Amino acid sequence: xxxxxxxxxxxxxxxxxxxxxxxxxxxxxxxxxxxxxxxxxxxxxxxxxxxxxxxxxxxxxxxxxxxxxxxxxxxxxxxxxxxxxxxxxxxxxxxxxxxxxxxxxxxxxxxxxxxxxxxxxxxxxxxxxxxxxxxxxxxxxxxxxxxxxxxxxxxxxxxxxxxxxxxxxxxxxxxxxxxxxxxxxxxxxxxxxxxxxxxxxxxxxxxxxxxxxxxxxxxxxxxxxxxxxxxxxxxxxxxxxxxxxxxxxxxxxxxxxxxxxxxxxxxxxxxxxxxxxxxxxxxxxxxxxxx
Amino acid sequence: xxxxxxxxxxxxxxxxxxxxxxxxxxxxxxxxxxxxxxxxxxxxxxxxxxxxxxxxxxxxxxxxxxxxxxxxxxxxxxxxxxxxxxxxxxxxxxxxxxxxxxxxxxxxxxxxxxxxxxxxxxxxxxxxxxxxxxxxxxxxxxxxxxxxxxxxxxxxxxxxxxxxxxxxxxxxxxxxxx
Numbered sequence: 001x002x003x004x005x006x007x008x009x010x011x012x013x014x015x016x017x018x019x020x021x022x023x024x025x026x027x028x029x030x031x032x033x034x035x036x037x038x039x040x041x042x043x044x045x046x047x048x049x050x051x052x053x054x055x056x057x058x059x060x061x062x063x064x065x066x067x068x069x070x071x072x073x074x075x076x077x078x079x080x081x082x083x084x085x086x087x088x089x090x091x092x093x094x095x096x097x098x099x100x101x102x103x104x105x106x107x108x109x110x111x112x113x114x115x116x117x118x119x120x121x122x123x124x125x126x127x128x129x130x131x132x133x134x135x136x137x138x139x140x141x142x143x144x145x146x147x148x149x150x151x152x153x154x155x156x157x158x159x160x161x162x163x164x165x166x167x168x169x170x171x172x173x174x175x176x177x178x179x180x181x182x183x184x185x186x187x188x189x190x191x192x193x194x195x196x197x198x199x200x201x202x203x204x205x206x207x208x209x210x211x212x213x214x215x216x217x218x219x220x221x222x223x224x225x226x227x228x229x230x231x232x233x234x235x236x237x238x239x240x241x242x243x244x245x246x247x248x249x250x251x252x253x254x255x256x257x258x259x260x261x262x263x264x265x266x267x268x269x270x271x272x273x274x275x276x277x278x279x280x281x282x283x284x285x286x287x288x289x290x291x
Numbered sequence: 292x293x294x295x296x297x298x299x300x301x302x303x304x305x306x307x308x309x310x311x312x313x314x315x316x317x318x319x320x321x322x323x324x325x326x327x328x329x330x331x332x333x334x335x336x337x338x339x340x341x342x343x344x345x346x347x348x349x350x351x352x353x354x355x356x357x358x359x360x361x362x363x364x365x366x367x368x369x370x371x372x373x374x375x376x377x378x379x380x381x382x383x384x385x386x387x388x389x390x391x392x393x394x395x396x397x398x399x400x401x402x403x404x405x406x407x408x409x410x411x412x413x414x415x416x417x418x419x420x421x422x423x424x425x426x427x428x429x430x431x432x433x434x435x436x437x438x439x440x441x442x443x444x445x446x447x448x449x450x451x452x453x454x455x456x457x458x459x460x461x462x463x464x465x466x467x468x469x
Contacts (some may be wrong), residue, residue, distance in 0.1 A: 003292060003310035003356040025354060027335055032352040035311045037330040045310060095426020096404070098334055100346045101353070145403050178396075181425030182335055 005047040009131070012051050013158060017133040020155035022046040026054075026069050027101030030110045031096070052162035054105065054160060065129070066162045075104065083164055085192055086121040092175050095182055105159045105237035108144070111151040111210075118145070118211035119190030122203030123163065129161040130154070138163060145210035154252055165243050169193035172277035174270045175205070176261075186261040187250070189273040193281050198222065198231050199248030202274070206268045217248035217274070233253020234286045244274050249274035294359045298322060307354075314358045315339045315350035318365060326399045338426030340400035341365045344416040347407045349426075366399035369406060373405030381451065382406055385444035386437075393431035401427045405441050413452075414445055 023042040026049060027030040034040035038244035048054055054069035057079065064082060066075075072090035076099070080087035086104070093099050093116050107117040108128055118141075127138040130153050144152050153159060165272060171192040177183025184185070193291040200221045202214045224233055224241050255266035294317060295304040305321040313332075318341070328338035330350045338348040342364035350365075377440040379387070379400045382405050392398050403422060408415060408423040415423065420441050429437060 001310040003354070005356060005359070025357070028352040028354055028357065029349075032313060032354060033333040033356075036351060037314060041311070045354060045356070047354065047357050094334065095337060096407075096423055097337060097340055097347050097349045097353075097426045101348050181422075182428075 001043065002044040003047065004044060007048050007050050009051050009053040012046065012048060013131055015046055015134055016158050017156045019044050019046070023157060024048050024109060025282065026103045026106040027098075028073065028100050029102040029207065030106065036082050048158070054072070059166070062166050062168075065165055066069055066104055066164060067128075068108070068159045069103045070105075071231055072104050074097035082166040083120075083124070084167050085123055085173050085190055086117060086164065088171070089116045089120040089175075089190060091186075092173070092177075092183070092185075093190075098182075098279070104162055106152065108159050108162065109153075111145055111149050113208060113210055114185045114188075114206035116175065116185060116188065116205070117127075119188050119203030119205040120171070120192075121190075122211055122213050123171065123190040123192035123201045124164050125192075125194075125201060126155065128152075128159060128164040129159040129163060131142065131160040132157040136160070137225065142213065145212070147225050148209050154285065157261070161209070167192070169195045170281040171222075172281045174273040176273065183243040184260060187253075187255065187266045187270045187273065189270060189277055191277040191281055192286055195231055198226060200225070200278070202249065204249065204253055205272065206260075207255040207270050214249040214252035217245050217252060220248055221245050221278070236286070237279065237282050242278060245278055246271040246275040292356065295362055296357050296358050297365055298324065298363045299365060308355050310354075310356060312355050313351045313356050314343070314353040316339070316361070317355040317358070318351035318363070324365050324367055328396050328399055330396060335424075336337060336397070337424075338397050338398040340403040340427065340445070342403065342407070343448060347404060363407065364403075366402050368409065371457060377384060378404070379446045381446040382409065382440075385447060386440045389436050389440035389443050391432060391436040393429075396426060397429040398430075402430070407443070409445055409448060413449060 004015050006015050022044040024046045054067045057066045057070050072093045076087050096132050104117050107115045110269050123140045126141045139152050173190045175188035176186040185206040187207045190203035192201050205211050250267050250271040253270050255263040257263050271291045293306050293310050294308045303322055314438040318327055327341055327350050330336045330338040340347050341350045344361050347446045370377040386392055404424050425461050
């Protein structure tokens with residue numbers, strides 16, 4: 001095995017071009033487990049921990065460019081105001097030690113169906129920035145996840161950043177697990193209200209081969225909010241609206257039975273999470289709070 | 292490959308490090324620092340918690356090469372080694388006094404995690420203690436004695452800080468490197 005630790009982004013991208021099979025490693029919270037348990041023996045480990053460009057975030061108008069190596073701890077400490085949904089999801093990751101090392105870019109690179117950041121990124125309409133020697137492109141998060149642990153990045157590309165709009169409305173994230181820490185989601189759900197465009201967006205985690213939106217649930221709730229003039233009146237949501245929204249979120253999932261839970265349990269729990277997240281976010285919206 | 296790093300204030304190096312090995316293996320098997328414990332090797336248990344550049348991490352999830360040129364502080368670095376025999380850190384003494392150590396395997400990680408907690412929050416609430424130590428599993432104590440130890444340590448450190456002449460009043464502490 002080889003170990004490369006490029007000192008800047010140019011070198012990192014050149015290394016990935018020269019060694020497309022290289023396994024990028026940032027916080028190591030996924031990659032090192034695979035190495036420690038002999039599940040993976042890459043020819044080359046590409047340490048991105050010394051690339052300063054990846055550790056920065058900045059704001060460009062109403063969007064945040066979040067460097068791929070920014071840790072969960074830093075999202076919580078520095079960005080909970082503008083990225084409330086992602087910060088909520090970040091708080092549920094592992095433990096302090098894991099949040100100090102794990103990064104949003106690493107979560108995307110692993111592309112696990114259970115990745116905690118993914119529902120929040122789906123709900124916020126994030127874009128993933130991919131960089132190679134050929135150039136830089138941005139992939140909408142809706143098109144990023146291709147299958148279990150597979151994503152849209154090409155072999156010579158590195159995930160360099162995530163672009164996320166600063167919240168313009170309340171956001172929520174909720175996750176089911178056996179305890180309050182060190183939990184891989186049994187299922188999870190993220191939701192963001194976008195009052196400017198009168199849209200609700202969603203993200204389902206750990207209940208399908210990839211993280212995914214609940215498109216039919218969004219279509220339904222967007223129409224119901226529009227038809228009832230609810231964005232303007234900020235009235236309470238009808239019981240029937242919440243129930244139908246939860247039903248459609250459940251219908252959008254395609255869970256499996258595994259060690260963490262059964263498909264039936266996941267469907268049931270996901271409906272509960274969806275209903276609660278919408279109710280919580282709408283309660284915040286009614287009280288006029290952003291984020 | 293060769294890895295050079297600073298551990299507990301001392302520059303160290305190891306040769307013939309395998310590129311895929313962890314900082315934990317490097318510390319325990321090559322640098323003679325077995326204080327950090329190897330239990331789960333997947334970041335679940337916190338027994339290998341160390342400081343890496345002032346931030347707590349699971350040493351089993353850091354590739355050895357990623358620690359090159361960095362500052363590492365392990366449980367061995369919590370003691371005041373300027374004295375002979377080395378004086379226990381007040382947090383270590385509190386764990387002993389409170390009976391928070393049974394088999395002892397989780398203790399080094401809990402000590403480092405508690406050290407980090409009390410450096411950030413000198414008077415934490417029980418909820419903050421639970422949240423901060425959520426990544427450190429103990430299968431013996433049921434955690435009550437560990438919570439007692441953290442409260443005891445917080446009280447003693449606060450008394451030391453206000454009283455001026457405690458066991459820990461003189462000399463650099465690992466937290467100073469943060």
